[in-house]
Amino acid sequence: MVEKDISQAVIGRLPRYFRYLGMLKDEGVERVSSRDLSDMMRLTASQIRQDLNHFGGFGHQGYGYNVENLYEEIGKILGIDKEHNLIIIGAGNLGQALVNYMNFERRGFIFKGIFDNDPKIYGMKVRNIEVKPMEAVKDFIKNNNIDIAVLTVPKDSAVELAEELVSYGIKAIWNFAHVDLNVPSGIKVENVHLLDSLMKLSYNLALHEE
Amino acid sequence: MVEKDISQAVIGRLPRYFRYLGMLKDEGVERVSSRDLSDMMRLTASQIRQDLNHFGGFGHQGYGYNVENLYEEIGKILGIDKEHNLIIIGAGNLGQALVNYMNFERRGFIFKGIFDNDPKIYGMKVRNIEVKPMEAVKDFIKNNNIDIAVLTVPKDSAVELAEELVSYGIKAIWNFAHVDLNVPSGIKVENVHLLDSLMKLSYNLALHEE
DNA sequence: TAGATTGTTAATCGATTAACAATC
DNA sequence: TAGATTGTTAATCGATTAACAATC
Numbered sequence: 001m002v003e004k005d006i007s008q009a010v011i012g013r014l015p016r017y018f019r020y021l022g023m024l025k026d027e028g029v030e031r032v033s034s035r036d037l038s039d040m041m042r043l044t045a046s047q048i049r050q051d052l053n054h055f056g057g058f059g060h061q062g063y064g065y066n067v068e069n070l071y072e073e074i075g076k077i078l079g080i081d082k083e084h085n086l087i088i089i090g091a092g093n094l095g096q097a098l099v100n101y102m103n104f105e106r107r108g109f110i111f112k113g114i115f116d117n118d119p120k121i122y123g124m125k126v127r128n129i130e131v132k133p134m135e136a137v138k139d140f141i142k143n144n145n146i147d148i149a150v151l152t153v154p155k156d157s158a159v160e161l162a163e164e165l166v167s168y169g170i171k172a173i174w175n176f177a178h179v180d181l182n183v184p185s186g187i188k189v190e191n192v193h194l195l196d197s198l199m200k201l202s203y204n205l206a207l208h209e210e
Numbered sequence: 211m212v213e214k215d216i217s218q219a220v221i222g223r224l225p226r227y228f229r230y231l232g233m234l235k236d237e238g239v240e241r242v243s244s245r246d247l248s249d250m251m252r253l254t255a256s257q258i259r260q261d262l263n264h265f266g267g268f269g270h271q272g273y274g275y276n277v278e279n280l281y282e283e284i285g286k287i288l289g290i291d292k293e294h295n296l297i298i299i300g301a302g303n304l305g306q307a308l309v310n311y312m313n314f315e316r317r318g319f320i321f322k323g324i325f326d327n328d329p330k331i332y333g334m335k336v337r338n339i340e341v342k343p344m345e346a347v348k349d350f351i352k353n354n355n356i357d358i359a360v361l362t363v364p365k366d367s368a369v370e371l372a373e374e375l376v377s378y379g380i381k382a383i384w385n386f387a388h389v390d391l392n393v394p395s396g397i398k399v400e401n402v403h404l405l406d407s408l409m410k411l412s413y414n415l416a417l418h419e420e
Numbered sequence: 421t422a423g424a425t426t427g428t429t430a431a432t433c434g435a436t437t438a439a440c441a442a443t444c
Numbered sequence: 445t446a447g448a449t450t451g452t453t454a455a456t457c458g459a460t461t462a463a464c465a466a467t468c
Contacts (some may be wrong), residue, residue: 001257006272007458007459008410009458009459009460010459011413011414012406012410014409014410014413015405015406015410016390016406017405018409019388019406024261024346033424033425033426034425034426035424035425043460044460044461044462045345045425045461045463046460046461046463047459047460047461049425049426049427049428049449050427050428050460050461052427052441053426053427053428057426057427059425059426059427060425060426060467060468061424061425061426061427061466061467061468062423062424062425062467062468063424063426064423064424064425065426077413078409078413078417079409079412079413079414079415080409080412084412084415092307093303093306093307093311094307094311096303097302097303097304097306097307098404098435100303101303101304101404103388103405104404104405104408107405107409109408109412110462126352145413148408148411148412148415157285161238171415172411172414172415174407174408174411178229178313180226186407188411188414188415190407190408190410190411190414192402192404192407193225194308194311194313194314194402195225195313195317196222196229197227197384197400197402198314198317198319198358199222199224199225199228199288199290199317200218200222200224200225200400201287201358201382201384201398201400202289202290202294202319202358203221203224203287203288203289204221204382204398204400205289205294205357205358205381205382205398206288208287217434217435219434219435219436220435243448243449243450244450245448245449253436254436254437254438255437255449256436256437256438257435257436257437258438259449259450259451259452260435260436260437260452261446262451263450263451263452267450267451269449269450270443270444270449270450271442271443271444271448271449271450271451272443272444272447272449272450273444273448273449273450274448274449274450275450356447376449376458
């Protein structure tokens with residue numbers, strides 16, 4: 001992977017392309033034109049072609065794109081042709097819900113460990129994974145080839161925990177805590193700020209009310 | 211609220227402004243300049259001033275912005291000066307986790323009802339709210355002044371359910387199902403596509419690996 | 421071959437940044 | 445008053461859309 005400097009706007013659309021191509025594949029569709037795909041996805045054919053051509057010429061003139069091939073190529077670009085090992089920090093409701101959600105595993109995101117700092121739940125099992133104390137996380141990362149840490153802890157401890165995880169070699173954090181993490185450049189953070197999302201909905205709702 | 215045609219890029223930044231202003235308020239800070247705020251938030255002072263001026267001149271020359279005042283104004287813009295009543299469709303792990311998460315309620319997002327189509331869990335209580343059968347949702351919406359429906363159901367039933375909810379008068383949907391809903395214009399949808407988010411992280415991780 | 425559709429260049433549109441007069 | 449900082453206009457940058465020659 002040497003495609004550099006591709007805007008996050010483009011990258012943000014890739015999973016959606018992937019999803020639509022997966023649907024077409026499941027329907028047994030063999031090829032699709034940028035025009036047809038754009039009709040389905042409600043964006044312009046031009047944008048689709050521009051987006052894809054950041055990564056290579058996957059299409060054929062007069063034919064369009066081979067669905068199965070393009071699906072696979074986007075999968076590779078997204079790095080989900082390989083498995084990823086995850087740990088989750090914070091075994092609360094949300095943490096447990098994520099571990100129990102099977103679709104991540106189907107796409108190669110495998111939960112390997114769950115950690116918490118509440119002794120009352122040490123040993124508790126969530127989908128066959130035992131909750132371990134935070135003290136065990138350092139060795140666990142080293143010994144289990146962990147790529148991604150999922151932070152489902154209260155915001156007050158999140159910033160400090162992120163720094164700790166980075167010091168143990170974690171390169172990517174999926175952050176559900178409602179706070180901006182402060183990590184060195186090179187460490188990838190993807191925020192899921194649920195309250196922010198809900199506020200956006202509230203704004204758009206207020207706009208057309210009354 | 212008559213501020214129209216403001217780009218979603220701007221709106222997407224409002225909750226973050228709100229969060230930083232809340233922090234400053236809690237620290238007892240009285241005023242802040244766009245410059246100071248931009249240093250904290252790692253964006254340009256120019257952008258902050260442009261963003262805010264979409265909604266009005268909240269600052270004062272030579273002084274900056276009054277923290278408490280700006281915090282309140284942004285709260286109003288986001289529509290969280292009022293309470294919102296929500297129902298949740300799908301009482302699985304994620305649905306339960308959301309209901310149990312107290313921070314939504316603290317911001318005026320109140321879960322009023324939980325619905326599912328699995329008879330085995332009818333009557334089960336999640337934070338004192340009883341899970342009701344889907345058949346009850348129509349009347350519930352009518353009688354309880356519900357603004358927002360939260361969809362935490364498998365993707366296969368989501369599209370149909372969304373249409374049903376719209377027919378009952380729901381104006382906003384917070385969609386956790388991994389599918390694009392098909393609703394009339396005017397109905398607000400905010401998607402939380404967790405798998406897409408994780409894929410973005412995977413992409414960015416792959417980029418700098420090896 | 422004729423028709424379809426790509427990849428890519430050029431044109432447009434929109435968002436961000438810079439600059440500065442206004443003014444507290 | 446002098447200094448600080450806004451609100452706003454102008455300049456720049458980047459992303460999206462349009463157009464079309466290349467070619468399957």
